[in-house]
Each structure stands twice: as structure tokens, then as C-alpha cells.
Amino acid sequence: MDSTSNSEPTTMVAEAVAPTPPKAAAAAPSGPTEDNGSLPIHDEKSTPGADEPSILLYYCYTPHPLPSVPSHIAFQRELCLSLGLNGRIRVSSEGINGVLSSYKQSDLEDYVRRVVGNLGDGMTEDEFDAKYCHLRKDIGVEEQMFDALSVKSTREVVSLWEPGAEEQRSAARARAKALRRRRRNEKMADKEGGNTAKVTQSHCCSLPVVPSPPNGVDLGGYIPAPHLSPQEWNDSLLSLAISGEEAILIDARNVYESRVGHFRVPGVPTLLTNTRKYSSLPTVLEAHKSELAGKHVFMYCTGGVRCERASTYLQALSDGDGWSEGGKERIEKPKGVYQLKGGIQRYLATFGLPEDCVKEQKYELELYQQSSGFVNQCLYKGKNFVFDQRRTDPIIGGLQPVGQCLLCKKPWDDYDNGHSPKQNREARCRRCRILVLVCDECRGKIRTWGENNDDKGDNLPELFCGPGGESCIDEGNFADAVEIIKGRLP
Known part of the structure; x- marks a missing residue:
């Protein structure tokens, strides 16, 4: 899930025409199939069974603004309580965004049906964009379940920028006023003998203040980029790679x-924004617009919600006066902007493999990669980071770790060093507290956030999240932290 946002829902205009994604040179099969002794893909792991524990990841923009955010919050609380669901839900007038856990996927499916029904005409389960996710097998089920439920109001489904100092002060005053009102209501309820339900903070606190868009970019009249299914994503990217037409991927997630x-797509570079927080993305896009000029731009994130706003912003930015090189002559706009429908989560449900099967049957994985063909290969490498108690999803895009220890550069992709994420044993930057990859051997040689000399007995060096662990990426110009990597042809 992402941080709260700030502006009113984007106005849809009839004149807005989405670009047509490039087509593959030849038709491709609908997805990976079982062949030549390869691992079964869809039936075995695309979603858990109805009676299995599961994680629900979802977001939706409603056809019409919610008539009452507090009323929908109350509906969500009551529904989750009745079904025994815990997790985090963000409710705004333009839609909802959430992640929930349950010991039975059927309860999550019931939740989706009832929420879709509550949202009214024009909302379908396809528009709701629900993803049912597997639990990891290397840690206990209980350790992967949420312990509590949080339902809160936000200005937007997801926020792309933060409010300024004056806007933050205004929001603080509004929150203080709402808190005083809540306390008065509770005192009145007590005087009446407790017959009146107390108003919770989530119901009465005002929504976050609306910050101003960066660089004067106006999103009015722009709609999110076209969605590509996982198969369309593969077809389009590999077609461009084969034809030699310029394209680039943008990872809209944070560095950790x-x-x-x-x-990592053969012949197509990937721009890793390496931001600490999502609200830094506009600055990165502005600073690296020359890398996007004249190219087909493909954006992706964990579940798709961040690309809805980011792709809208990029299209508005490229139409504005600031789309120039060095503030002089305008540069060419992107030939098209596209986003991955359902994000990495849905892509790996189509092309990924269960981590435990990959580790136990490496030879079968190699057979699958050889028999599945160029177009049906999984183009995502490594693990999918998730914002729940699992830390990473167990459906992966390859056997070899993509990550590496920040200190010794050893291949490494475990933030928790063999522990459950709930144990809070992860390494974090001493300054900004974001997660840092440090292997077991190096873990005892440094002090991370929350550790002091007494914890380890030595005056060990402090760990930061920048190159070599010596500085924090949140200091100075974070747009300089961008990396552009290239996949290799098979």
C-alpha cells in the first residue's frame, strides 16, 4: 500500500485518447503451459485454494465518488469484523486500496463480492482488481497474518506528492479540531449512560490536506495509461526488442x-528510480525525461495502484512546458505510456514459479525455460516485495537472487536474515530507517537503526542505505541514485 494523497479525483474527458500498445510480430500462446516435463504453472499456484490461508491485495477507483467516506469506513469495519479479517484499508472519495489476511481464502472472496456490491452500479470484480496471494512455506502461518485492522480515510487512493509546510500546518490544525470534537462526543456519550456509541478517530478526523502538484503540472483532463495484461506485456516488450524500436521500463517502486x-527484458533498459518514498518519483521523472523522450514507456509496480497515478503524471508532464532539455528546446514526447495490469503480483501469477518448487526442482525449472519459448519466458527476475507480514511473495521470477549484500556484494535477498518479518530483526538505515540488504556474515560487523554499542559490545561502524552503506540516499539529490540496467538476449 502507498501513502495518502491530496487532490480531487481526476476529471475524465471525452477527448483523451489512449495510445495503442505496440503489437507483437506474431501471435503468442495465451500463457505458459506444462510441456516436456516442466513444472505445472497455473493450476498449481496461481491462487490459493478456498480453504487455504491467503493474503488479499486490491485497489479500485469507483465509477462515482463515494457519497460518504465515514459511512463506507463503518461498512468496512463491520464487514471485516464479521469475516474475521485483519489488515489495512485506505478509503477515499475516489476509491479504496487495501491488503487483508485470512485463514480461509473463501472469506476474502466473500469480502470482495460484498464490497463490490456495496460500491454500486458500474463496479465489477474485474475493476476491483483483487489478487489472492500465497503464504510463504518457510515461516509459520500465524506469523504471516495481520494482528489488527486499520481502516482510515485518505484524500486519494494513492498519493504522488506531499503537502508543503503551510499545508501540513493547516492539516495539523484540522486534526486538532477533529480530536477536540471527538472528545466532546465521547463525554456526551458517557453522560447519557453509554447508550451512544463513541465516535472513533478514523470516523471523525478530517481528511489530509490537498497539496499542490509539483512543477505546476496539471493532471486535469488526463487519464491513466492503458493497461497491458501479463501476456500483452510480454508480447509488446519482446516485439519492440526484436524490432529494435526504442522502449524503456520504469520501476515505480522504492529502492528497497x-x-x-x-x-530485465532482453534489449530493453529498465530505469530503477531507487527512491526512498513514492512522493520522490515526480522529481526523478523530471530529472530523467531525456531517457524517456521518443520511446515507448512501460511502467510497473507491486499491484498496479501506484502506476495509475504515476502514468497519469508522466503523460501530463510530457505535454507541459517543462518537457525540454536544459530548459531550452522541447524534446520528443514518449511514443506511448503503458502500465502492467495487476502489477508484478498478477504477472508472477502468470509467469512465475513457487519458490519452494524452484529450490527443490531446479532441473525442471531449466526444462520449463527451455521449452516455454522466448515470448512466454518470465521477464521478471527475483522476488516481489510486498507490504504485509510476508515481506516477499513466494511466487518468484527465478532461482538466482537479484539482490546483493550492500557491504560485501554477495548475492543476497533476505532482509530478515532467516527470521520472520514479525520478529523485527531486519537491518535498517541509521538515518532514514529504510530496509537494507546485509548478509549474515556482515550483519554482525555493523550497527543498524535501533542498535547501539551496548547491544554488540564494540564500537562498530553505522550502516546507511547508500552505496557501500556509508551514506543515506535521502540526503542530497536523490534523483542521482537512478540506475539504468539492461537485460541480456538469451
Whole structure:
């Protein structure tokens, strides 16, 4: 899930025409199939069974603004309580975004049906974009379940920028006023003998203040980029790679997410933004627009929600006066902007493999890669970082770790060093507290956030999240942290 946002829903205009994604040179099969002794793909692991524990990842933009955010929050709380669901849900007038856990996937499916029904005409389960995710097998089920439920109001489904200082002060005053109102309501309820339900903070607190878009970019009149299914994503990217037409991928996630996995497409570079937080993305796009000029731009994130806003912003940015080189002559706009429908989560449900099967049957994985063909190969490498108690999803895009220890450069993709994420044993930057990959051998040689000299007995060097662990990426110009990598042809 992402941070809260700030502006009113984007206005849809009839004149907005989405670009047509490039077509593959030849028709491709609908997806990976079992062949030549390879691992079965879809039937075995695309989603858990109805009676199995599962994680639900979802978001949706509603056809019409919610008539009452507090009322929908109350509906969500009551529904989750009745089904025994825990997790985090963000409710705005333009839609909802959430991640929930349950010991039975059927309860999550029931939740989706009832929420879709509550949202009214025009909302379908396809528009709801629900992904049912497997649990890891190397840690206990209980350790992967949420312990509590949080339902809160936000200005937007996802926020692309933060409010300024004055806007933050205004929001603080509004929150203080709402808190005083809540306390008055609770005192009145107590005087009436407790017959009146107390108003919770989630219901009464005002929504976050709306910040101003960066660089004066106006998103009005722009719609999100066209969605490509996982198969269309493969077809389009590989067609462009074969034809030699210029394209580029943008990883719209943060640095700690892309470090354990990202797309590596033969012949197509991937721009790793390496941001600490999502609200830094506009600055990165502005600073690296020359790398996007005249190319087909493919954006992706964990589940798709961040690309809805980011792709809208990129299209508006490229139409604006600031789309120039060095503030002088305008440069060519992207030939098209596209986003991966359902994000990495849905892509790996189509082309990925269960981590435990990959580790136990490496030879079968190699057979699958050889028999599945160029177009049906999994173009995502590594693990998918998730914002729940699992840390990473067990459906992966390859056997070899993509990540590496920040200190010794050894291949490494375990933030928790063999522990459950719930144990809070992960390494974090001493300054900004984001996750840092440090192998078992190097872990005892440094002090991370939350550790002091007494914890380890030695005056060990501090760990930061920048190159070599010596500085924090949140210091200075974070747009300089961008990496552009290239996949290799098979």
C-alpha cells in the first residue's frame, strides 16, 4: 500500500485518447503451459485454494465518488469484523486500496463480492482488481497474518506528492479540531449512560490536506495509461526488442523493493528510480525525461495502484512546458505510456514459479525455460516485495537472487536474515530507517537503526542505505541514485 494523497479525483474527458500498445510480430500462446516435463504453472499456484490461508491485495477507483467516506469506513469495519479479517484499508472519495489476511481464502472472496456490491452500479470484480496471494512455506502461518485492522480515510487512493509546510500546518490544525470534537462526543456519550456509541478517530478526523502538484503540472483532463495484461506485456516488450524500436521500463517502486527483484527484458533498459518514498518519483521523472523522450514507456509496480497515478503524471508532464532539455528546446514526447495490469503480483501469477518448487526442482525449472519459448519466458527476475507480514511473495521470477549484500556484494535477498518479518530483526538505515540488504556474515560487523554499542559490545561502524552503506540516499539529490540496467538476449 502507498501513502495518502491530496487532490480531487481526476476529471475524465471525452477527448483523451489512449495510445495503442505496440503489437507483437506474431501471435503468442495465451500463457505458459506444462510441456516436456516442466513444472505445472497455473493450476498449481496461481491462487490459493478456498480453504487455504491467503493474503488479499486490491485497489479500485469507483465509477462515482463515494457519497460518504465515514459511512463506507463503518461498512468496512463491520464487514471485516464479521469475516474475521485483519489488515489495512485506505478509503477515499475516489476509491479504496487495501491488503487483508485470512485463514480461509473463501472469506476474502466473500469480502470482495460484498464490497463490490456495496460500491454500486458500474463496479465489477474485474475493476476491483483483487489478487489472492500465497503464504510463504518457510515461516509459520500465524506469523504471516495481520494482528489488527486499520481502516482510515485518505484524500486519494494513492498519493504522488506531499503537502508543503503551510499545508501540513493547516492539516495539523484540522486534526486538532477533529480530536477536540471527538472528545466532546465521547463525554456526551458517557453522560447519557453509554447508550451512544463513541465516535472513533478514523470516523471523525478530517481528511489530509490537498497539496499542490509539483512543477505546476496539471493532471486535469488526463487519464491513466492503458493497461497491458501479463501476456500483452510480454508480447509488446519482446516485439519492440526484436524490432529494435526504442522502449524503456520504469520501476515505480522504492529502492528497497527493486533491490530484491525487477524486470530485465532482453534489449530493453529498465530505469530503477531507487527512491526512498513514492512522493520522490515526480522529481526523478523530471530529472530523467531525456531517457524517456521518443520511446515507448512501460511502467510497473507491486499491484498496479501506484502506476495509475504515476502514468497519469508522466503523460501530463510530457505535454507541459517543462518537457525540454536544459530548459531550452522541447524534446520528443514518449511514443506511448503503458502500465502492467495487476502489477508484478498478477504477472508472477502468470509467469512465475513457487519458490519452494524452484529450490527443490531446479532441473525442471531449466526444462520449463527451455521449452516455454522466448515470448512466454518470465521477464521478471527475483522476488516481489510486498507490504504485509510476508515481506516477499513466494511466487518468484527465478532461482538466482537479484539482490546483493550492500557491504560485501554477495548475492543476497533476505532482509530478515532467516527470521520472520514479525520478529523485527531486519537491518535498517541509521538515518532514514529504510530496509537494507546485509548478509549474515556482515550483519554482525555493523550497527543498524535501533542498535547501539551496548547491544554488540564494540564500537562498530553505522550502516546507511547508500552505496557501500556509508551514506543515506535521502540526503542530497536523490534523483542521482537512478540506475539504468539492461537485460541480456538469451
